[in-house]
Amino acid sequence: MGIGEWIVIGLCVVFGSAYLWGASANRGLAEASLRWLRPGLRRLGERPQAAPLGRLASGARYLVDPAHKPFLRAEVQVRIAPRENPPYWLFQRLRGRRDELVLQAHLRKPPAQEFEVGKAEDSDYRGVVSSQGKEPFELIPAGEGWEIARRGRKDAEQLEALREFVEQRRGALIRLSLRKEAPHLVLRARLRQAQEETSEALVEAMAKMLGED
Numbered sequence: 001m002g003i004g005e006w007i008v009i010g011l012c013v014v015f016g017s018a019y020l021w022g023a024s025a026n027r028g029l030a031e032a033s034l035r036w037l038r039p040g041l042r043r044l045g046e047r048p049q050a051a052p053l054g055r056l057a058s059g060a061r062y063l064v065d066p067a068h069k070p071f072l073r074a075e076v077q078v079r080i081a082p083r084e085n086p087p088y089w090l091f092q093r094l095r096g097r098r099d100e101l102v103l104q105a106h107l108r109k110p111p112a113q114e115f116e117v118g119k120a121e122d123s124d125y126r127g128v129v130s131s132q133g134k135e136p137f138e139l140i141p142a143g144e145g146w147e148i149a150r151r152g153r154k155d156a157e158q159l160e161a162l163r164e165f166v167e168q169r170r171g172a173l174i175r176l177s178l179r180k181e182a183p184h185l186v187l188r189a190r191l192r193q194a195q196e197e198t199s200e201a202l203v204e205a206m207a208k209m210l211g212e213d
Contacts, residue, residue, distance in 0.1 A: 029099065033078045033191065034060060040199025044074050053077065059099075067105070070210045074105040075183075078191065099191035100174070104183040107210065111184060113152040113159075117166055117176040120147050125175060142166055152180070158211065165209040172196070178210075185210070 037060075041048040045064035053061040058080040065073035079100040116137065118125025129137045129149040137149035142163060150159065166173060172193035177186040185206070194202065 029080055036195050037199050040203045043200045043203040070107055072106040072108045077102040101189045101191050101194045103187040105185040106182045107184040110180045111178050113155050114180055115162055115178040116149040119145050161209045165205055
């Protein structure tokens with residue numbers, strides 16, 4: 001065989017090995033994440049149901065309907081980076097995408113005050129708070145490059161509760177939205193950092209932030 005054929009064989013071995021390693025790593029991560037997530041799902045509601053995440057996505061998705069107060073129903077996703085596809089995984093890492101926890105919830109009572117929380121340089125956050133609407137956002141510095149944008153009826157107690165939630169989870173938090181339109185609550189967090197506390201404690205903290213002890 002010529003050198004070209006050996007190169008092709010070598011690349012096949014490299015990418016095949018990377019696929020097997022990535023698939024095994026993701027399977028183990030998904031199993032560990034589910035063990036971590038179960039207590040939080042039980043805190044959200046009595047009967048969480050597994051649901052498809054998407055054909056090209058890795059991870060898990062759960063629907064909780066009905067959910068305990070202050071939630072009406074919720075959807076929780078564990079999104080795992082595509083380690084079995086090294087070029088795409090590297091591309092996603094360069095875009096800042098990692099393993100993520102995503103929670104979307106409908107609340108029993110829509111908030112009177114809307115919040116958007118994110119890093120000041122985050123293009124998604126900046127696009128939301130700079131968009132033209134009926135009422136502009138008030139921007140409140142939250143330290144270490146974070147901002148809290150709010151609009152609607154001002155409630156100092158709720159703002160302080162939100163600020164406390166953010167300060168305690170800066171290492172994990174990516175974005176947080178609290179809106180009048182459903183889904184009222186949207187949370188994106190780095191999975192590994194979110195797992196530094198129990199999932200039940202995280203759900204309890206969200207309920208406390210929303211004014212439900």
